[in-house]
Amino acid sequence: MLAESGKLDRRELTRALLADRGELAVIAGLGAPCWDITAVGDHKLNLPLWGGMGAAAMIGLGLALAQPSRPVLVLTGDGEMLMGIGALATIAVKKPKNLAIVVQDNEHYGETGMQETATKYGVDLVAMAKGAGFKRTMFVTKAEEVPALRAAIHAGDGPFFAVAKIDAGSKKLVLPPRDGSIIQNRMREAILGPAAYHQL
């Protein structure tokens, strides 16, 4: 699960977090988290975001509030989380038990030439989440901590926020479907059944 740098390998981490996922719905922030969730197995309950940078956590909140008995994971990057950082306050106030946010933190903007993000300079996203009011958080750097991270995603006593420090290396591009209406509506069908196409 570790890259040569000694940090967690993003794709192996994703594979471990999504193993035996059950009813888990996954929102992936734009960029590499989308390729990661697709590489470990495209799924009807995956919403990889092609755009809307900064939206992932709030999409997770809207879904978690609409489907309170279903676990929802937002898997995103440090740059994407920083852009929508106010969402931590919004989410902490709503206290959705079924929402988990995991930031795969490589300290860089990976899609645009590996420019450094604020986390490279010590900005502490876990501290920001705690400050917003998240009671359950994790800071993960080691492979042996990953099973507990996976368990926390499914525990249902959120909102839960974690940062996993990962190796900054890029992985093979594995693209999800590009038509967003398919991505959205396959998830709606998986959650709502035939009613997804007849909601008035």
Add this chain to the structure above:
Amino acid sequence: MDADAIDKAPDAADTWPDQIYDLLKKHEIRQVCLVPDAGHSRLIKRCLADNEIIVTTLTTEEEGIALMQGAWLGGDKAVLLMQSSGVGNCINMLSLSHIHRCPMPMLVTMRGDFGEFNPAQVPMGNATQAVLEAMGTLVKRADAPEDIAPTVDAVIRMAFNTFRPTAALIGQRVIGAKTFGKD
């Protein structure tokens, strides 16, 4: 409403905020998200008092665009309440509606629109409709109290029937602008 607040709220005798609330119920809106505006203050109170409506107060309006996307994924119909300045915060995020064909109705109270006192409200207020339309939003305006409910009804219907962003602009002519003695 605080007499010292800079923005004007609807008069107590106005019925249109309650008509909007009734429309939210008729259309089975389950989630209401907002950054407050004095023009929506009574509607917000009605929503907060309703246990069947989940109200989410946002730190910025673009969060509401994302929240409506998530609500729709889970089968909830949602609306976003904001003032016209907040529209500017939503521009790129409105892409989500087009990417996924997600219904996103917005109810916007106008500032910087008709007799505005505050110069800071004018640039965004004047640009609100153009900006929304530039992002592919269907925009309908109401500048008289009796037009508000039909306009909101139409905008909610168009969002959920045709899968796109829609906006009702509630004109400042309806709500009024404070003058602070500079009549």
